[in-house]
Amino acid sequence: MDLFSDPEIYKIEAFNCMKALSEMKVAVLAGGPGSEREVSLASAKGVVGALEGKVGEVVLVDVREHDFDLPEGTDIGFNVIHGTFGEDGSLQAVMEKKGVPYTGAREASSRVAFDKILSKDRFLAAGVSTPASETVILEGDEASPGSVGIPCVVKPPREGSSVGVHLVHNEEEWGAAIEDAANFSKDVLVEQLITGKELTVGILGDEVFPIVHIQPRSGFYDISNKYPWMTGEGGTDYFCPAELPEDITRQVQEEALKAHRSLGIEVYSRVDVLLRADDSKPFVLEVNTIPGMTESSLLPKAAAAAGIDYATLCLKIIKLSFNFG
Numbered sequence: 314m315d316l317f318s319d320p321e322i323y324k325i326e327a328f329n330c331m332k333a334l335s336e337m338k339v340a341v342l343a344g345g346p347g348s349e350r351e352v353s354l355a356s357a358k359g360v361v362g363a364l365e366g367k368v369g370e371v372v373l374v375d376v377r378e379h380d381f382d383l384p385e386g387t388d389i390g391f392n393v394i395h396g397t398f399g400e401d402g403s404l405q406a407v408m409e410k411k412g413v414p415y416t417g418a419r420e421a422s423s424r425v426a427f428d429k430i431l432s433k434d435r436f437l438a439a440g441v442s443t444p445a446s447e448t449v450i451l452e453g454d455e456a457s458p459g460s461v462g463i464p465c466v467v468k469p470p471r472e473g474s475s476v477g478v479h480l481v482h483n484e485e486e487w488g489a490a491i492e493d494a495a496n497f498s499k500d501v502l503v504e505q506l507i508t509g510k511e512l513t514v515g516i517l518g519d520e521v522f523p524i525v526h527i528q529p530r531s532g533f534y535d536i537s538n539k540y541p542w543m544t545g546e547g548g549t550d551y552f553c554p555a556e557l558p559e560d561i562t563r564q565v566q567e568e569a570l571k572a573h574r575s576l577g578i579e580v581y582s583r584v585d586v587l588l589r590a591d592d593s594k595p596f597v598l599e600v601n602t603i604p605g606m607t608e609s610s611l612l613p614k615a616a617a618a619a620g621i622d623y624a625t626l627c628l629k630i631i632k633l634s635f636n637f638g
Contacts, residue, residue: 332388336369339631340387342404342415344375347397348476356393356606363608363624364391368631379403383413389631390415393606396473400603401427416634418602422577426602429470429502432576436597439575442568443597444505444587451499456491463487464506469497473601480506509590512555514569515604515615517581517626518633521566522615526555551611553618561588565595572597579637581630583612 341364343357344350357373364371372384376394383390390408392415398404402424408415418426425431436443444466447459458465458481467490469477477497479490494501511529515522528550557565569584583604587596604612608623616626 334368334628337388337631338370338372338384338386339364339368339389339391340372340374340383341391341393342374342376342399343393344377345394345396345398345404346376346378347394347399347473349394349396349473352605353393353395353399356395356610359607359610359613359623360391360393360627363627367624367628376404379407381407383411387413389413389634391627391631392416392603395603395605396476397471400473400601401471414635416630417580418578418582419637422579423602426576426578426582426600427471427473429468429599430500432599433502435575436572439571441572441575441597442595443572444507446502446504449501449503451491451495451501456501458487458503461503461505466504466506467491467494468502468504469494470500470502472497482506507587507589507596509593510555510588512565512586512588512595513611513615514566514584514586515581515612516570516573516584517616517621517629520619521570522612523554523618524557524562524565525611525615526552526557527611528552551614553614557588558593561593561595568595568597572600576600578602580633581612583615 341357341360343353345353361371361373374381374383379398390413392399392404394400394404400423402420405415405420405423409420425435430448433443433446445461447461449456449459463484464482467479467481477494479486479493481487481490511527513525513527530548530550565586565588569586572584573582578600583601585598585601587598589596604610606612613623613626621629
């Protein structure tokens with residue numbers, strides 16, 4: 314019998330327990346100590362609302378430090394802490410030490426997916442189409458774009474939501490980008506600059522969702538265009554399903570799934586892809602293991618286009634997460 318046609322039937326074999334959804338206590342883990350705290354709290358508000366009445370009890374836990382307490386009797390933590398701590402394997406390690414199940418990717422795959430340099434290595438080994446790149450170590454004033462050259466994209470390797478990302482078109486922009494990147498790490502990923510359509514592909518289990526076309530109103534999809542409600546500037550239009558030829562749609566989805574699998578990601582993710590303007594070739598940029606989860610976020614948009622409403626998406630994430638305990 315399908316879980317969602319009869320929510321009273323809910324067997325969690327991985328943790329040797331039998332419990333109905335109506336009896337489960339879900340702690341929504343939100344906030345975190347990183348730069349994406351406000352975005353995480355917005356995601357949490359949506360998830361809490363979606364789960365109310367669908368599970369026995371749902372509690373918002375505002376995580377401010379690595380050492381945090383869970384409500385007594387928590388059956389599973391629903392992780393919506395984006396970026397540092399929530400997405401880099403740290404929270405996953407804490408939850409495993411506590412012996413409490415949690416949603417999303419496990420510790421090892423989270424660490425690899427969050428590190429753009431490690432991800433790039435996995436993409437190349439699996440034959441995923443991805444922009445050429447080079448890792449640059451920042452030592453004094455000697456940093457150069459290496460074999461990638463200019464134009465290029467400079468990315469701190471272990472930050473989320475395009476924090477510290479710069480598009481570089483000349484030497485002056487290179488200097489400014491490197492100066493900013495040094496605030497985040499001593500190594501940076503310098504990537505080939507590809508112009509074209511910005512796309513993202515949601516994946517849940519083995520299901521690949523319809524593609525979302527992301528169209529910033531100016532510049533690229535940086536933090537101001539992602540979250541204009543938070544920054545007070547920018548803005549983006551979204552189109553789902555993206556208006557693409559069937560063969561291009563298939564290629565983009567295939568590359569996204571290949572990237573997701575190359576990192577060993579469990580449960581779900583959202584894969585960012587650039588579709589090159591001159592030949593419609595897809596290039597995978599990165600894989601997000603804890604994507605935004607407000608009702609208007611991209612993963613819920615894609616799920617809705619696939620016929621999965623927001624509440625059901627949250628319940629499916631819970632169900633699949635137990636299978637990887």
